[in-house]
Amino acid sequence: MSPVQVTSDRIFVRYRLTGDETEARAKAADLCLEQTVECPADILPKGFIPEQVVGRLESLHELSAPGMPAWEARISFLSDTTGGELTQLCNVLFGNISLKKGFRLSRLEDRGTLWERFKGPRFGGDGLRALLGQPCRPLLSTALKPMGLSAEELAALAGCFASGGVDVIKDDHGLANQPFASFVDRAERCADAVRKAAPTGRRIIYAPNVTAPAGDVHERAHFAKRVGAGALLICPGLTGLDAMRALADDDSLGLPILAHPAFLGSFVTSPDSGISPYALFGQFMRLAGADATIFPHFGGRFGFSLDECREITDGCQDALGNLKRIFPAPGGGMKLQRLPELLEFYGREVMFLVGADLVRNGPDIKKNCEIYRTMIEKH
Amino acid sequence: MSPVQVTSDRIFVRYRLTGDETEARAKAADLCLEQTVECPADILPKGFIPEQVVGRLESLHELSAPGMPAWEARISFLSDTTGGELTQLCNVLFGNISLKKGFRLSRLEDRGTLWERFKGPRFGGDGLRALLGQPCRPLLSTALKPMGLSAEELAALAGCFASGGVDVIKDDHGLANQPFASFVDRAERCADAVRKAAPTGRRIIYAPNVTAPAGDVHERAHFAKRVGAGALLICPGLTGLDAMRALADDDSLGLPILAHPAFLGSFVTSPDSGISPYALFGQFMRLAGADATIFPHFGGRFGFSLDECREITDGCQDALGNLKRIFPAPGGGMKLQRLPELLEFYGREVMFLVGADLVRNGPDIKKNCEIYRTMIEKH
Numbered sequence: 001m002s003p004v005q006v007t008s009d010r011i012f013v014r015y016r017l018t019g020d021e022t023e024a025r026a027k028a029a030d031l032c033l034e035q036t037v038e039c040p041a042d043i044l045p046k047g048f049i050p051e052q053v054v055g056r057l058e059s060l061h062e063l064s065a066p067g068m069p070a071w072e073a074r075i076s077f078l079s080d081t082t083g084g085e086l087t088q089l090c091n092v093l094f095g096n097i098s099l100k101k102g103f104r105l106s107r108l109e110d111r112g113t114l115w116e117r118f119k120g121p122r123f124g125g126d127g128l129r130a131l132l133g134q135p136c137r138p139l140l141s142t143a144l145k146p147m148g149l150s151a152e153e154l155a156a157l158a159g160c161f162a163s164g165g166v167d168v169i170k171d172d173h174g175l176a177n178q179p180f181a182s183f184v185d186r187a188e189r190c191a192d193a194v195r196k197a198a199p200t201g202r203r204i205i206y207a208p209n210v211t212a213p214a215g216d217v218h219e220r221a222h223f224a225k226r227v228g229a230g231a232l233l234i235c236p237g238l239t240g241l242d243a244m245r246a247l248a249d250d251d252s253l254g255l256p257i258l259a260h261p262a263f264l265g266s267f268v269t270s271p272d273s274g275i276s277p278y279a280l281f282g283q284f285m286r287l288a289g290a291d292a293t294i295f296p297h298f299g300g301r302f303g304f305s306l307d308e309c310r311e312i313t314d315g316c317q318d319a320l321g322n323l324k325r326i327f328p329a330p331g332g333g334m335k336l337q338r339l340p341e342l343l344e345f346y347g348r349e350v351m352f353l354v355g356a357d358l359v360r361n362g363p364d365i366k367k368n369c370e371i372y373r374t375m376i377e378k379h
Numbered sequence: 380m381s382p383v384q385v386t387s388d389r390i391f392v393r394y395r396l397t398g399d400e401t402e403a404r405a406k407a408a409d410l411c412l413e414q415t416v417e418c419p420a421d422i423l424p425k426g427f428i429p430e431q432v433v434g435r436l437e438s439l440h441e442l443s444a445p446g447m448p449a450w451e452a453r454i455s456f457l458s459d460t461t462g463g464e465l466t467q468l469c470n471v472l473f474g475n476i477s478l479k480k481g482f483r484l485s486r487l488e489d490r491g492t493l494w495e496r497f498k499g500p501r502f503g504g505d506g507l508r509a510l511l512g513q514p515c516r517p518l519l520s521t522a523l524k525p526m527g528l529s530a531e532e533l534a535a536l537a538g539c540f541a542s543g544g545v546d547v548i549k550d551d552h553g554l555a556n557q558p559f560a561s562f563v564d565r566a567e568r569c570a571d572a573v574r575k576a577a578p579t580g581r582r583i584i585y586a587p588n589v590t591a592p593a594g595d596v597h598e599r600a601h602f603a604k605r606v607g608a609g610a611l612l613i614c615p616g617l618t619g620l621d622a623m624r625a626l627a628d629d630d631s632l633g634l635p636i637l638a639h640p641a642f643l644g645s646f647v648t649s650p651d652s653g654i655s656p657y658a659l660f661g662q663f664m665r666l667a668g669a670d671a672t673i674f675p676h677f678g679g680r681f682g683f684s685l686d687e688c689r690e691i692t693d694g695c696q697d698a699l700g701n702l703k704r705i706f707p708a709p710g711g712g713m714k715l716q717r718l719p720e721l722l723e724f725y726g727r728e729v730m731f732l733v734g735a736d737l738v739r740n741g742p743d744i745k746k747n748c749e750i751y752r753t754m755i756e757k758h
Contacts, residue, residue, distance in 0.1 A: 006558050034680070037525030038551055039735040044525060053527035053559075080558050081526060085592050087617040088555035091641050095553070095614070098644030099681050099711075146416030146423060147460060148432035172417055174474065176467035179385050179459050180432075213464050214593070214618075214625040235474070238466040239593075240619025246593040262470050265477030266646045266653040274645040301413070302478050356418040 009079040012058065012109035013093060017071045018102040018272050021062070024071035027102060028057045031073070034096045036081055052078050068272070072106070079114040086118065086242045086288060094275060105275045108283050108320060115287070115321025122248050123256045123291045124324025125316075125349060131230070131256065132167050132203050138343065138376050139351040141168035141258075141329065142358050142369075144175065144190065151181040155189035157365070161358065162197035162204045164369020168351065169194055170233045171209035173260040183208070183220055191228035205230030207258055210247070217243050221253055231256040231291075237263035241288040248289020258329065259290035268308070277308045282315015285326070292327035292351050297342070300333030306345070313346065327351040336361055336372065343379045352376070388458040391437065391488035392472060396450045397481040397651050400441070403450035407436045410452070410482060413475045415460055431457050447651070451485070458493040465497065465621045465667060473654060484654045487662050487699060494666070494700025501627050502635045502670045503703025504695075504728060510609070510635065511546050511582050517722065517755050518730040520547035520637075520708065521737050521748075523554065523569065530560040534568035536744070540737065541576035541583045543748020547730065548573055549612045550588035552639040562587070562599055570607035584609030586637055589626070596622050600632055610635040610670075616642035620667040627668020637708065638669035647687070656687045661694015664705070671706035671730050676721070679712030685724070692725065706730040715740055715751065722758045731755070 017027040032055030033041060044050045058074040082089040097103045108115070121127075129135055142161050144154045154175070161169045169190075177183040187208040198204040210220040210232050217239055221232055232255050236244040248257055261281060267274040268281075275284070277295070285293040293316060296302030298309050313328045328346065331353030342352065354372060361368040396406040411434030412420060423429045437453040461468040476482045487494070500506075508514055521540050523533045533554070540548045550569070556562040566587040577583040589599040589611050596618055600611055611634050615623040627636055640660060646653040647660075654663070656674070664672040672695060675681030677688050692707040707725065710732030721731065733751060740747040 030680075036553065037527065038522075038553055039524055040739070043735055043739050045528075049525055049527035053525070081553075083555045083557040085555055087590050087592060087614075088553070088557075090617055091553060091555070091590070091614065095617070095641035096644075098616075098642050099640060099647075099675055099683075100644065101648055101682050143417075145418055146428055146432070148416065148428035149424075174415065174417055174460075174467070174470055176462045176464055176470070178462040178467075211466050211470070213466060214596075214622045217593075235466075235470065237477075238469050238474070238619065238621075240617065240622060242617075243593045243619060261478060262474035263477050265475075265479065266649075268478075269480055269652045270645075270649050273648045296478055301409075303480050304478075356422055360419070360422050 006080050008052070009113050010076040011079055011112045011114050012074055012076045014106045014109065015073045015075060016063065016104040016106050017073050018068050020069055021071070024060060024073065028060060028073040028075065031055060031075060031097055031103060032057060035092050036077065038096065053081060079112055082114065084117045086245050090241065102272055104271070104273055105279055107276065107279050110319045110321065115323060118287050118321070118323070119249050119289065120286050120323035121289055121291045121326050122254065125291070125327045127324070128256050128291050128327060132205065134167065136348060137379060138346065138348055139167045139327065140373055140376055141170060141351050141353045142166050143170050143172045143353065143355050145172035145355065147172060147174045147178065148180050151185040151189045154181055154186055155193040158190040158206060159193035159197035160365040161369055162194040163199065164366040165199055165202060165373045166204065166369050168205045168207060168231060168258070170207040170258060173209055173211065173233060173235050173262050175209050176211060184223060187224050187229060188227040195228055207231035207233045209233045211235040211238050214243070217247065221247055221255070225253060225255055229255065231258060233258045233260060235260045235262040236288060237261065241284065244290065245288045256291040257289055258292045258294060259285045260294045276311060277304070278311040278315040281312045283320055286316065286320065286323045290326055292329045294329040294331055294353055296332035297330030297334060299338070302332045317349065329353050331355065339372070339375050343376070348379070385459050387431070388492050389455040390458055390491045390493050391453055391455045393485045393488065394452045394454060395442065395483040395485050396452050397447050399448055400450070403439060403452065406481060407439060407452040407454065410434060410454060410476055411436060414471050415456065417475065432460060458491055461493065463496045465624050469620065481651055483650070483652055484658055486655065486658050489698045489700065494702060497666050497700070497702070498628050498668065499665050499702035500668055500670045500705050501633065504670070504706045506703070507635050507670050507706060511584065513546065515727060516758060517725065517727055518546045518706065519752055519755055520549060520730050520732045521545050522549050522551045522732065522734045524551035524734065526551060526553045526557065527559050530564040530568045533560055533565055534572040537569040537585060538572040538576035539744040540748055541573040542578065543745040544578055544581060544752045545583065545748050547584045547586060547610060547637070549586040549637060552588055552590065552612060552614050552641050554588050555590060563602060566603050566608060567606040574607055586610035586612045588612045590614040590617050593622070596626065600626055600634070604632055604634055608634065610637060612637045612639060614639045614641040615667060616640065620663065623669060624667045635670040636668055637671045637673060638664045639673045655690060656683070657690040657694040660691045662699055665695070665699065665702045669705055671708045673708040673710055673732055675711035676709030676713060678717070681711045688724070696728065708732050710734065718751070718754050722755070727758070
């Protein structure tokens with residue numbers, strides 16, 4: 001065995017492990033084997049594999065938090081165990097260990113050179129601001145819904161939102177390729193409606209949902225670009241994270257990407273297992289090329305806490321290799337009367353995703369949008 | 380709006396909802412909206428959308444189980460909400476609701492015609508038996524490991540396993556395209572070693588791991604076929620379920636598929652959230668084309684219960700549309716002395732996945748394999 005091409009570069013990952021110190025140390029040792037060689041230490045050949053390939057416990061310290069005792073383990077992995085591929089990176093970080101209880105991935109550390117091998121967000125927050133010509137204020141976005149409307153009806157709605165100055169108008173993530181409104185028909189009509197209705201001098205972006213069967217994501221994305229879509233929406237939990245990465249890396253496409261969290265909730269529902277919202281909705285989404293990451297804001301239809309929302313925002317913005325910072329995009333039952341509180345909480349680096357409230361606040365959708373936009377512009 | 384192409388076919392799905400009856404009813408109503416139109420009922424246009432597109436609570440009954448009260452809700456969805464696509468089917472079944480607590484998808488009912496739109500497993504258990512020429516007995520499989528070995532070393536190990544008569548020899552799911560052993564080099568050498576070492580008259584299959592970046596899965600699978608691989612291993616939690624479906628549906632490929640559960644554990648770690656092992660590792664894997672589904676057996680390195688293992692086995696075999704039955708493939712720390720108990724538990728329709736124990740039971744790997752095989756053949 002001559003691992004001549006192998007470098008010694010390592011990534012550093014923090015996990016939350018439950019139990020007393022003995023249990024936590026056993027869990028850490030287990031994790032180091034399970035995520036790499038996947039077999040007991042005693043059958044490994046001596047040398048390179050146990051010394052380099054097996055994960056390494058770098059430090060362990062007790063976390064002070066209510067409930068069951070828990071520890072933070074810093075574990076390092078040889079970067080080459082990932083082969084530089086996002087699929088295998090996810091496997092090393094949380095593949096088998098996802099099947100065991102009491103292991104939670106809490107964050108990727110900004111160390112090592114592996115993160116630099118991922119291009120990440122093509123635009124990032126700053127790039128999206130430049131595209132929209134909005135250098136300072138929070139961005140406003142909305143979703144075309146409900147599923148079941150025809151493409152014409154969705155396009156009419158898109159036109160109303162655009163005329164009211166909503167910056168980013170996305171498909172609801174449940175609009176796929178149903179007989180009610182096929183992808184092709186919908187994307188073309190909505191892009192057209194948004195272009196025609198946008199106030200003079202304002203750049204408004206339409207983002208169709210390209211979540212699709214494995215062979216169709218690329219094709220739908222390029223179709224969307226041809227008919228004038230200004231961004232893409234995708235649910236990486238449904239397509240695989242790497243399908244989003246492939247869109248972001250496609251130089252012939254070059255569109256901003258909004259990531260939707262559908263089907264990913266199980267990773268974050270237990271505090272003792274899964275992946276932290278910081279890592280999953282912040283760091284993983286950036287590694288996989290999202291320019292904005294959608295998540296449910298505290299107090300809406302979903303049960304995310306304020307701490308979790310803050311975590312996600314931090315995960316969007318904290319340094320990680322050369323990855324650009326991206327927009328947190330809180331949504332899920334947002335209401336006009338909460339906007340002051342939301343502006344206070346998120347500051348300016350945010351894209352608000354408002355759905356039903358833009359339709360429900362009064363009969364004139366354009367006017368409802370203008371009220372929102374005015375409040376945001378005043379901030 | 381003229382939904383002329385829409386059919387009235389519906390799918391029926393069971394969810395476990397926690398809480399008292401009032402809470403369970405509220406959760407069911409929420410689910411019906413959240414998984415389809417994703418907005419409050421009061422802003423929906425009258426007619427087709429609330430009557431057909433919104434999910435429908437068909438029945439609700441209390442579950443008798445220890446702990447918090449829980450209910451089984453049977454919910455039906457218009458099949459056309461999925462557009463016939465696996466990605467959007469997963470979204471309708473568990474997209475947004477994954478982000479809320481107290482909702483668990485427990486099973487898909489064998490009703491409606493949607494399941495027939497998925498080809499599912501190309502081989503299924505019977506097809507795999509026919510390929511291997513093993514009509515009756517349980518199958519034996521193993522994994523090439525540890526990561527860090529060179530392609531030559533892995534091929535030598537593959538040869539030992541083949542000479543010992545292991546039916547299916549798969550890459551460890553952590554072998555991707557690392558500098559230690561590139562995919563191309565490894566697949567070619569291991570396929571060759573297995574072919575040369577197989578006992579006369581025995582069909583032994585090598586299954587390389589084609590878990591790969593989005594654009595590379597197809598290419599690696601076809602390369603594997605060209606060099607003589609007899610099956611494919613993939614981790615649909617890493618690539619997206621639909622990437623596996625695309626491999627299964629590829630007529631120019633035509634290889635059996637083994638599904639590995641890496642990165643999917645968070646769906647099953649909480650009894651109150653996520654997706655049941657029955658649905659996830661049984662039904663979903665079949666819908667997505669797996670011919671065998673790997674999962675951690677009770678009492679090994681992982682924390683799965685006997686009930687969960689039985690659930691998965693049932694999910695592999697219970698009727699669902701025209702989908703073929705597939706092999707449950709329990710693994711994860713299997714030991715020779717447990718084989719009688721395992722044979723008793725699973726019966727004949729099983730593929731045992733034995734890893735380290737084939738290497739550790741004695742210095743002669745070929746002989747270790749033969750001991751296992753003999754015990755299985757006697758059954």
